[in-house]
Amino acid sequence: MGHFTKKSKAKPEISTASLPDIIFMLLIFFMVTTVLREQEVQVRTILPEAEALTKIEQKRYVSYIWMGPEKLRGNRFGETRVQIDDAIIEEMTTIRSIMYRKLTQEPxxxxxxxxxxxxxxxxxxxxxxxxxxxGTLRINYSSKRDISNL
Amino acid sequence: MGVLAKKKERREAEIPTSSMADIAFLLLIFFLVTTTIDVDTGIGMTLPPELDEKVEPPPVKERNSLAILINSAGQVLLEDLPSSVAQIRQEVQIHVQNQGQDPRYSESPTKALVSIKTDRQTPYNLYIQTMDEVWMAYFEIWNTEARGLGFANYQDYRSSLEEDAVNEIRKKWPAQISIAEPDPGE
Structure with a gap:
């Protein structure tokens, strides 16, 4: 009987030794999947809604062009501007060289x-x-799923 | 004294690992916050290559092209008839699936072309809606075709294909959508 009392004395504990390993696993997953937000968007882009959508799986091939009214101070919006990477494009003709350079890096x-x-x-x-x-002919009109008539 | 010295010698140098989890947690939280998992969705298109002025564009028979015009006020003209965005899908399907029967529509699905022309003041939203309707027309045709082959829908057929296999459905019903050249001098 003394045998039984000994057993009940031992506190049941979950081993935390493997906790760092689990966390590291999660950490590595997020490190691999993360694409750091590189730039701040200076124009307003409320995307249109559509039905015939396709997903772009390979995020690494995608380059964005933002178009919309420029965000001004005090929640006001200015003229429609074009933004590529982190700069507002002043002269439309510069787009071709920017895009050509990007295309040579990523065909x-x-x-x-x-x-x-x-x-x-x-x-x-x-x-x-x-x-x-x-020469960048593959484009995508970014749009959201239309939720209204589902 | 001898007891104390013995004890000190026995102790091994150890790095405390209890804070390891905390460090990992901090890093994890950083990456959790910065991660954007959302996939970009949209309507994919391929632009026509830049026109060579010496080379004439290939001739397209009038009956094979379905012209959609959208003006600055957002009015839709379908083959010169005032229309609405909601009618586009059906009209595109009639046009593509005509198989040469009606002389006003296309000769065959592979020759059928949908041309979209807009004005500088056309609302972008309307353009996307039009594009969406045209693509949906094709998607519906592809879905029907895929069901005929024993798949649940076109998406199923797509995923059943090998990496570089020929997409027979798209070969049979190619989506030929052309964005018309903008008017010069505007």
């Missing part, structure tokens, strides 16, 4: 156009003409 480049849905086609057409001049 499978997909240009994703994140355009505000209240923009007009004029600026989109201008950018598209520049993309053609730069």
């Amino acid at each position: 499978r480049l997909i240009v994703s156009m994140r355009t505000d849905k209240e923009s007009v086609m004029g600026v989109v057409t201008d950018v598209q003409q520049e993309l053609r001049k730069g």
Whole structure:
């Protein structure tokens, strides 16, 4: 009987020795999947909604172009501007060389156009003409899933 | 004294590992916060290469091309008839699936072309809606075709394909969508 009392005295404990290993596993997962947010978007881009969507799985091939009204101080919005990487494009003709350079670095480049849905086609057409001049022909009109009529 | 010295010698130099988990946690939280898992979704297109002025664009028979015009006020003109965005999907399907029967529509699915032309002041949202309708028209055709082959839908058929296998459905019903050249001098 003394045998039994001995057993009950031992406190049940979960071993925490493997805890760092588990955390490290998670850490490594997130380190691998992380793509650091490189730039701050200076234009407003409320994306349009669509149904016929395709996913871009390879994030590494994607280069973004933002188009929309410029964010100003005090929640106001200015003229429609184009932003590539972290700079607002002043002269449309510079887009072709920027895009050509990107294409030489990554031949499978997909240009994703994140355009505000209240923009007009004029600026989109201008950018598209520049993309053609730069040779970057794979584009994507970034849009969200339409939730309203599901 | 002898007892104390003996004790000191026995102690091994150890790095405390109890804080290891904390360090890892901090790093984990940093990466958790900075990670963006959301995938970019959108309507994929391939732009036509830049026009060579010496080379004439390939001729397209009038009946094979379905022209969609959207003006600055957001009005839709489908083959010169005032229309609406909601009608585009059906019209595209009739046009593509015509198989040469109706002389107003295409001769065959592989020759059928959908051309979208916009104005500088056309709302972008409307352009995306139009694009969406045209693509949905094709998706619906592909879905029907995939079901005929015994798949649940086109997505199923796509995922059943090998890496570089020919997509027979798209070969049979190619989505040929053209973005019209903008008018010069605007």
